[in-house]
Amino acid sequence: xxxLLLVEDELDLSNQIRDWLQRDHHSVEVIDNGQLASxxxxxxxxxxxxxxxxLPGLTGLEVCKQFRRRGGxxxxxxxxxxxxxxxxxxxxxxxxxxYLCKPFHLKELSARxxxxxxxxxxxxxxxxxxxxxxxxxxxxxxxxxxxxxxxEPREFALLEFLMRxxxxxxxxxxLVTRVWETDTEISPDSVRTYIxxxxxxxxxxxxxxxxxxxGYRLNS
Ligand code: CA
Numbered sequence: 001x002x003x004l005l006l007v008e009d010e011l012d013l014s015n016q017i018r019d020w021l022q023r024d025h026h027s028v029e030v031i032d033n034g035q036l037a038s039x040x041x042x043x044x045x046x047x048x049x050x051x052x053x054x055l056p057g058l059t060g061l062e063v064c065k066q067f068r069r070r071g072g073x074x075x076x077x078x079x080x081x082x083x084x085x086x087x088x089x090x091x092x093x094x095x096x097x098x099y100l101c102k103p104f105h106l107k108e109l110s111a112r113x114x115x116x117x118x119x120x121x122x123x124x125x126x127x128x129x130x131x132x133x134x135x136x137x138x139x140x141x142x143x144x145x146x147x148x149x150x151x152e153p154r155e156f157a158l159l160e161f162l163m164r165x166x167x168x169x170x171x172x173x174x175l176v177t178r179v180w181e182t183d184t185e186i187s188p189d190s191v192r193t194y195i196x197x198x199x200x201x202x203x204x205x206x207x208x209x210x211x212x213x214x215g216y217r218l219n220s
Contacts, residue, residue, distance in 0.1 A: 034058030
């Protein structure tokens, strides 16, 4: 699961893709204009960008080029009706990581999305471990000492993010940006509530440390 930006100006298609990916437990923000997408990418961080080639405002190719020039590392999956070899090369030259030609099957899209997110997370292993806690992102399974623990989807997403970035301090604002959808109204106070819930459900006080005035850190 990840936080995805979908840039697509065909409304029917973007609705289909968004619904499909949400079923895969990703959070999806949709933008229908290239320039807006480029602006959003300056301020918001995503786990994956799905970028249509032909867009109003700015082409997907330009959005991708600009993003890479600014040092953006997020994987980019390009969508396009173009299918000649030259176009494909141009797309990959712009800094896209993968390429999907329209029309495509949504299952194919899911598979590419999963692969790109996994690759980016540097997680060749499908299991994240911290002390007695094991988290399997693809199976959405969490166990402690082998016993399954049930979490709410946002609790799971928050824990997964922290487990992918162990020993790094994130303040509440950073966690909101990385884990919640951009238009979600969630306050730093609610982050504290989520952390509390995690500690309680996992019965682990030392797993996530609160550094007063700084933020939270998952210890591994
Ligand atoms: Ca288009």
